[in-house]
Amino acid sequence: MQKYDALIVGGGHNGLVAACYLQRSGLNVAVLEKNGWVGGAATSRELTPGFLYSNCSYVCSLFRPEIMRDLELPKHGLQVIAYEGGAVFTRDGDYLASYRDHDSHRREFARYSKRDAEAYERYARDVTRQCRFIQPLLMRTAPDPFGFRPRDLSEFLYLARKFGEFSPQEMAETLRFWTMSISDFLDEYFETDVIKAYLALSGIIGTALGPMSPGTAYVLLHHYMGEVDGSVGAWGYARGGMGAVTQALARSFEASGGTIRTDAEVSKILTRGGRTTGVVLANGDEVSARLVVSNADVKRTFLKLVDEDTLPGDFVHRVRHFKMRGSSGKVNIALDSLPAFPALPEGSSCIRGDMHFTDSIERMERAYDDWKAGRWSADPFLDMVIPTTLDPTMASPGKHFMSCFVQYCPPKLQGRDWTDADRDAFAETVIGQIADYSPGFRERIVHMEVRTPREIENEVGLTEGNIFQGELTFDQLLFNRPVPGYAQYRSPISGLYMCGSSTHPGGGVMGAPGRNAAAEILRDLKRSPEQMSKAHDVI
């Protein structure tokens, strides 16, 4: 029986980040991954010859630069390429583009409304202010109001001081921002449907809420607080697909002496006397360790891998009610040529960015209505990118990989399980929408992978296929994520930690939960986190 200092349950990006930091701090760490590859929801897979698929997550912005540097990820092959704006196609054959150039962006908005064009400035300023407030909190453990140790007190003071840097107006804005719907928020700045629809996208991605649901303004913030090389809010493609992130982490981990075991599904986390002692694998093997760090989501970890009788009842109750609702699907497509979008001018940069077809908030909300009724959206909202327009490594010249994130898509169809026929009908809804704007689209398709919450849960292990391991609403953030009293990566079982996106600061390929969890573990081991550089200042 092998013995390690620490076992990481699941080789997603956060598990690998935690593994890297712990291994570099002198622990003997093994990552146990159920699939034949690591990566979790950040993978690049050759699902048809000649095409690499970013088949889950598909764009990169949130991944913390401090982690990239600490773990030497560039040396291990990670490159992130910033992309240009994007576009929403409108039903009348036009589009609204987004451009990196400030004045082009304004002039594009001015095609629809001069007022909105000039309002963008104020909007961007207000959102940036909120980002500047939240950014420094990402790489810190949230204070625990239940413990109130000196450390928690000082974290609370830090929070209060951060907040105190705000003027009273800004404090009021923050509270409103964290609780408002993205639709209401945008109404305060803009008058044009398509502009609001474009900006609302980030408020609903990955969330089982509609743009009119309170709390969605914060979700938007979550998508804006990333950066590419210091350009806050910018998004990019990982060169080689999102698997490049986790492959670089895996290489960094192995280079520092860590062990990765694939096809090693953990079926049970062992405990004795309130302490973890290791895990049992699906094949019956036991692996022992004094520390177990779960990268699986909080529901999977505590409702499937740990015996309930070892857990406090209220904790179990709260885990069961942690909102982790499946709301999205994914259609990944290999194309034998670049699709044409006649609305776009020749050579438009939009095709290299994110593209969408939902030109009003109302359409978005109606798409959500279908989800509430237990159906996939008949007129879904797509976040569509073609990374091969900038990344030459994912397909051969002239060929393209297209990633379509699709919302809304329920975990069950009116209470029953998905069938293959449902999945195919769902895909047809998506392809039909694209083909409406791109003649000849179907003929370009070489291969397609369709993922409903069923496929995402089965392969990646995300409960209900929820991409954030739990929704990013204010009731599930900071010291309430995932469970009040257990927001500092520890669990009711000694030696068992959480490091996935179910923990603060939440989902997206950010790596911060993994890093923060490693910091807490090292603190418990009374080791100084020497390998961990300080979070970058926000000045």
Place this chain on the structure above:
Amino acid sequence: MNAMTKSAAELRRAARNHILAPRLESPFHDRLMALSEVNDWYNWAGYKAPHALFDGELEYFAIRSTAALFDISPMVKYRIAGPDAERYLNRLTLRDVRKLGVNRVHYTAWCDDHGHVLDDGTLFRLGKNEFRLCCQERHLPWLLDSAFGFAVDIHEETEEIAGLALQGPTSYAVLRDAGFAGVEQLKPFHIGAFPHEDGDVTISRTGFTGDLGYELFVPRARALSLWDRVWRAGAPHTIRAIGYGALNQARIEAGFIVANTDFVTAEGALRADRVRMPDEIGLDWLVDPDKPNFNGRRAILDARRNQSLKHILVGLEIEGNIPAEHAIVYHRQKHEAGLVTAAIWSPTAKRNIAIASLERPYGSKFTEDLWVEIYAMRELKYQKLMKRAKIVPRPFVRLARRTASPPGLT
């Protein structure tokens, strides 16, 4: 529907190609392009604008010795009209618009509810109920939101209206010889309409140089013919087209401030402590407490009464001849007191001058023993200089010809 009028959707579609020219070209671009010897362009509010056309230092002397033609088309312009226009602008801006006569201009500023300056600019009263507001930054949402409850129409006309500044001692002579009869009647801050082609050109005796000078506005379609008319008449008076580098020198000499250079506008500031009240950027003289309520009034008057103003803008004269751009200002060479926002060696005053933002009580209570630390990069080495600075009144250069009436010919 009338087949001649394009639908909004058609107009919108026709505008798609803006992306092919990410930098707008001013209505005068063809002329500027032909005159540009050094191809030194910069981005002014989305427009391609010349930083210099032939030689920034020599261009300056066109302003101070002959006549300089400077394209101000990129300046943001709003047309504000309607029965409530005066009342609306009086609520919006700091000065009393009731005192602004028809065919007059005044320099003004406007604030948010907290008394923080949103921008400064010039307000042209073109008629009883018709105004043009010219400024550096864009404010359409603010202007429209402020219009709630007023019968007023607000129209952004930056791209529609071309603007030219003609500045310098021979600028009047140029306009006279260009055939603008009666232009000699214009006193400082007066406006007149003069025939040009099938329409009018609006000429005001205003400028940003502290010199004798005029500003000319025409609809875009008549821009080039206006330029040519002025240019032809200007040849014997040694007219030169200039870029921003030269204008910037003249404006510092004149003591004028530039939004988002000498202060950060309230809508642009990300950091809560960067905003400024009028009294903190030398605009206290614009605030008219006796006029009816205006935006920011209470906050400004409270700050005055409670003496809670935190900053002050001052003119500095610095020993030596090394411009102190962005230098830190110290009190007793020790305590940080503020920052220089603009600085040049003034060719006309023959002095090393600067505009600085100081943190009170420096500049208000402590006005002596001020120093600036200049990091002069010389051949890849910083020469660190600690130079004595003296607070002096602005403008640094005061020219009698600026206000002479009738205007002089040279």
